[in-house]
Amino acid sequence: MTEPRQPTDWTAAEVHRRTRRRYAAERRFRLTGLAAVWLSAGFLAFLLASMLWQGTSGFRETRIALPIDVAQANLAVTPAQVKGRGADLALAGAGLEAAVDRAATRAYGSNGAALLSDGAWLAVRDAIKRDPTLLDRRATLAVPVASAIDVAAKHDGNPDAEAQVARLQARGVLSTGWSRGFLTTADATDPTRVGIWGALKGSLLTMAVTIGLAFPIGVLAALYLEEYAPRNRWTDLIEVSINNLAAVPSIIFGLLGLAVFLGTFHLPRSAPLVGGLTLALMTMPVIVIAGRNAIKAVPPSVRDAALAVGASPVQVVFDHVLPLALPGILTGTIIGMARALGETAPLLMIGMRAFIAAPPSRLTDPATVLPVQIFLWSDEVDRGFVEKTSAAIIVLLVVLLAMNGLAIYFRNRFETRW
Amino acid sequence: MTPKISARDVSVFYGAKQAIDHVSIDVDQDNVLAFIGPSGCGKSTFLRTLNRMNDTVASARVSGEILLDGEDIYASGMDVVQLRARVGMVFQKPNPFPKSIYENVAYGPRIHGLATARADLDALVEQSLRRAGLWDEVKDRLTDSGTALSGGQQQRLCIARAIAVDPEVILMDEPCSALDPIATAKIEELIHELKGRYAIVIVTHNMQQAARVSQQTAFFHLGQLVEFGRTGDIFTNPREERTRDYITGRYG
Numbered sequence: 001m002t003e004p005r006q007p008t009d010w011t012a013a014e015v016h017r018r019t020r021r022r023y024a025a026e027r028r029f030r031l032t033g034l035a036a037v038w039l040s041a042g043f044l045a046f047l048l049a050s051m052l053w054q055g056t057s058g059f060r061e062t063r064i065a066l067p068i069d070v071a072q073a074n075l076a077v078t079p080a081q082v083k084g085r086g087a088d089l090a091l092a093g094a095g096l097e098a099a100v101d102r103a104a105t106r107a108y109g110s111n112g113a114a115l116l117s118d119g120a121w122l123a124v125r126d127a128i129k130r131d132p133t134l135l136d137r138r139a140t141l142a143v144p145v146a147s148a149i150d151v152a153a154k155h156d157g158n159p160d161a162e163a164q165v166a167r168l169q170a171r172g173v174l175s176t177g178w179s180r181g182f183l184t185t186a187d188a189t190d191p192t193r194v195g196i197w198g199a200l201k202g203s204l205l206t207m208a209v210t211i212g213l214a215f216p217i218g219v220l221a222a223l224y225l226e227e228y229a230p231r232n233r234w235t236d237l238i239e240v241s242i243n244n245l246a247a248v249p250s251i252i253f254g255l256l257g258l259a260v261f262l263g264t265f266h267l268p269r270s271a272p273l274v275g276g277l278t279l280a281l282m283t284m285p286v287i288v289i290a291g292r293n294a295i296k297a298v299p300p301s302v303r304d305a306a307l308a309v310g311a312s313p314v315q316v317v318f319d320h321v322l323p324l325a326l327p328g329i330l331t332g333t334i335i336g337m338a339r340a341l342g343e344t345a346p347l348l349m350i351g352m353r354a355f356i357a358a359p360p361s362r363l364t365d366p367a368t369v370l371p372v373q374i375f376l377w378s379d380e381v382d383r384g385f386v387e388k389t390s391a392a393i394i395v396l397l398v399v400l401l402a403m404n405g406l407a408i409y410f411r412n413r414f415e416t417r418w
Numbered sequence: 419m420t421p422k423i424s425a426r427d428v429s430v431f432y433g434a435k436q437a438i439d440h441v442s443i444d445v446d447q448d449n450v451l452a453f454i455g456p457s458g459c460g461k462s463t464f465l466r467t468l469n470r471m472n473d474t475v476a477s478a479r480v481s482g483e484i485l486l487d488g489e490d491i492y493a494s495g496m497d498v499v500q501l502r503a504r505v506g507m508v509f510q511k512p513n514p515f516p517k518s519i520y521e522n523v524a525y526g527p528r529i530h531g532l533a534t535a536r537a538d539l540d541a542l543v544e545q546s547l548r549r550a551g552l553w554d555e556v557k558d559r560l561t562d563s564g565t566a567l568s569g570g571q572q573q574r575l576c577i578a579r580a581i582a583v584d585p586e587v588i589l590m591d592e593p594c595s596a597l598d599p600i601a602t603a604k605i606e607e608l609i610h611e612l613k614g615r616y617a618i619v620i621v622t623h624n625m626q627q628a629a630r631v632s633q634q635t636a637f638f639h640l641g642q643l644v645e646f647g648r649t650g651d652i653f654t655n656p657r658e659e660r661t662r663d664y665i666t667g668r669y670g
Contacts, residue, residue: 231476301513305576307471309526309583310503319525320515 051393058391061179061192062153063142064115064168066100067107068124071136073099079132087129096128097121100143115164117144117192119181142175147191147384154387182391186359187373191384194377196395198359202272202352202367203341203399205360209276210340211333214283219322219329221284222291227317246285253282254346262350269351270366278346283336290332294325327411334407341400344371370396420488422447422587422617423468423505428482430463430472437463439641440482445587450609450618452632452649454625456664459638461621462510465589468619469505470498486587503530506580510592512572514564514579519556522564522575523547526583542582550578551608570601577608581616588612590620594627606631625665629653637661 009015075094082091100121104112120143127141128134145153152161153174168174186198229235257278261267267274298321306316347353352368353376360367368376370392377389421444430438438460445451445468453461463472470491472478483490491501503526514522523543526532533539543560547553552574556567564575573593580588590609594602609618609631622628628635629649636646637658645652645661656662 299513301509301511302515303474304471304507304509305513305515305579306525307474308469308502308507308509309529309579310499310501311525311529312499315529319529324516 051390051397054387055390055394057154058387058389058394059179059182060154060176061144061182062150063175063177064145064149065140065173065175066103066116066120066124066143067138067140068100068103069138070099070128070134071138073102075099075135077135079135082129082132082135088125091125091128096125100124115145115149115168117146117150118190119188119193120144142177144179144192145174147382150192151383157383182388186357187355187368187376188357191380191382191388194385194388196370196373196392198356199368199370199373199392200395200399201359202275202356203369205272205363205367206275206279206347206369207337207341207403209273209363210279210283211337213277213280214287214336215333217280218284218287218333219291222288222295222329223317223322225288226292226295227313227321242285242288246289248282249345250282250343251345251349253278254349256281257346258349268364268366270354270356270368271364272360272367272369273363274350275347275352275367275369276363278350279340279343282343282346283340286336286339287329287332290335291325291329294328294332295321297328298324323414326414330407330411330414334404334411337403337407338400341403342371342396344375347372370399421445422487424485424488425464425468426483426485428464428467428480428484430460430467431479431481432475433477437641438467441638441641441643442482443636443643443646445617445619446634447617448614449633450613450620450631451634451636452628453619453621453636453638454623454628454664455638455644457623460641461636461638462591464638465591465619465621468587468589469502469507471502471507473498503583504585505587505589506583506585508573508576508580508588508590508593511596512569512576514567514572514575516563516565518561519547519564519567519575520560523578523582526579530583532584546578546582547575549581549612550574551604551611552578568601570597570604573597573601573605574608577605577612581612585616587617587619590618592621592623595623602627625653637664639664 073095075091075096077090077094081087100116101113104116104120106112108115123143124141127139144150148157148161149165149168151157152165153169153176156162157165165174181193181195183195184197185193185195188194225235225238229238257274261274261277262269267277302320302324303316306320311319347369353372354366354368355376356366356368374389374392374396377385377392423445425441425443425445428438428441429436441464453465455461466472467480468484468491472480480492484492486501486504490496515525517525520543523546524539527539527542533542544553544557547556552571555571556562556575564572567575573596577588577593594605597605606627609620612618620628620631632649634647635649635652637644637652637656637660639660645656645658647657652661653665656665
């Protein structure tokens with residue numbers, strides 16, 4: 001038989017020591033957690049700061065004052081021709097590019113034309129279109145400089161370019177401004193002429209296809225599996241398959257897209273349609289899993305209540321279960337879409353890594369997307385692409401934040417508490 | 419008088435486990451019928467067979483026959499949606515929809531097409547809330563969420579929701595077990611007022627409540643209907659030993 005239990009001495013030294021140890025463990029745990037939070041916040045701040053630091057100059061361009069007398073250049077265009085649709089063609093055909101080069105040579109010596117960006121004459125063209133009186137008078141226009149000069153003016157360029165920038169700055173002809181072309185044009189070979197709009201539009205079209213397919217199909221699949229499907233070996237198999245699909249590396253989906261959409265169905269290469277289809281395959285399992293969990297979390301009492309007033313199964317689902325599950329489904333959709341927006345690998349497989357100099361206007365036009373564009377620019381030799389790469393990353397992050405913000409807005413609007 | 423609901427030889431199985439064992443009972447139109455018995459005796463299970471809410475449990479199987487106005491509710495031609503409109507239900511835990519008070523009451527009539535014009539629906543909502551004794555408390559905040567009400571108000575809202583569909587029978591599964599005594603008294607008063615217009619079946623753990631609200635009482639034990647009769651007889655002069663032991667608190 002055991003001894004009768006002695007009363008515990010709650011004032012003993014051993015008890016105090018244990019209490020102190022418990023408090024110490026608590027403090028250690030809190031400090032570790034705090035350190036982890038600070039570390040991740042630090043990484044995030046570093047990333048954002050370095051992106052903004054390097055990227056903002058990508059949105060700006062260096063310009064040089066170019067005195068030009070269009071009247072003297074004898075362009076064969078009338079003021080009526082530079083209004084309306086045919087203006088670009090008329091001005092290009094009239095030899096405006098050569099006239100701009102001659103003006104540069106006159107103003108800055110024999111290699112003056114080399115100071116200008118390849119796109120400088122486009123700036124002159126646009127100025128004439130805005131103000132046709134330029135055809136008849138002398139004017140001094142600020143036009144973009146060549147990439148080497150731009151790099152030297154903004155950062156450290158090669159010694160030759162630095163010397164030229166120093167000379168030009170002494171003459172007071174350099175200025176800076178927001179680059180209009182960066183947000184409105186597509187890829188180019190000259191970094192002073194590249195734009196992000198082509199890739200941005202490609203991304204938006206691709207995402208539209210992805211969400212248009214993955215969201216309804218994913219939600220309906222989740223609803224069927226949760227609400228209607230009988231519990232048997234087949235549904236178990238489907239469930240396991242969906243969970244595995246969500247973990248499949250994205251490049252595999254790219255190969256699948258290549259084989260099925262390009263190989264079997266002969267859809268056009270590099271098209272947002274194919275990119276969207278491929279990313280939809282990748283996003284769907286994520287939405288199905290999130291959707292099923294959200295549907296499972298709807299309290300059974302709500303289903304009972306609806307059934308008891310005589311709602312049919314479809315009415316129970318669409319009037320009660322789906323609205324209550326929607327915030328959870330949207331959370332899963334945000335995660336899936338954010339992943340799809342940043343996806344590069346599967347899109348490389350279906351040819352979206354081509355050099356595309358015009359923004360896509362249809363779903364079947366060749367296009368590229370933001371992350372692929374970033375990848376392509378980061379691979380360029382010309383130093384002018386460094387800041388363009390960072391600027392493109394900023395655009396990607398802004399699009400991502402805007403998309404998430406929209407989704408969070410919708411989620412909060414649909415959120416109901418019980 | 420023919421009974422509203424007549425159950426004949428009803429057995430319910432959950433998988434291999436038998437929950438109800440050959441129960442036969444009649445529910446009268448004008449009476450309140452109380453089911454009493456210890457926890458797990460099958461009274462809630464039996465209640466849920468009366469409007470086929472057990473259909474939602476995959477493993478549940480029902481044998482025997484249950485006639486509503488002489489029509490077998492488990493026959494293949496019976497439309498479950500319409501059955502549940504005719505046999506409404508109030509649950510143990512108040513479960514208003516996470517929608518406005520108005521929507522809670524209007525939902526049933528709307529899906530059954532009982533009122534299409536907005537004015538008709540408004541009138542129906544007001545009438546149902548009045549009958550549930552809730553109108554004066556909520557008439558100024560019909561757009562508030564039903565879940566923001568107190569527990570007792572939520573349960574009366576659930577009763578209003580049930581009677582808005584104009585059922586013939588109302589099943590109540592321990593409707594007061596989550597409520598305080600004042601809210602309970604209000605629900606009991608409400609049951610008195612609803613009696614006659616609707617046939618009411620109530621499951622309760624509270625024997626005083628059964629004695630107060632019902633005219634007939636059925637005592638269940640281990641899935642069997644032990645005794646069924648007038649409430650006064652059951653509580654003052656039970657025929658069965660087990661009934662006497664239960665209502666005197668010897669077990670349960």
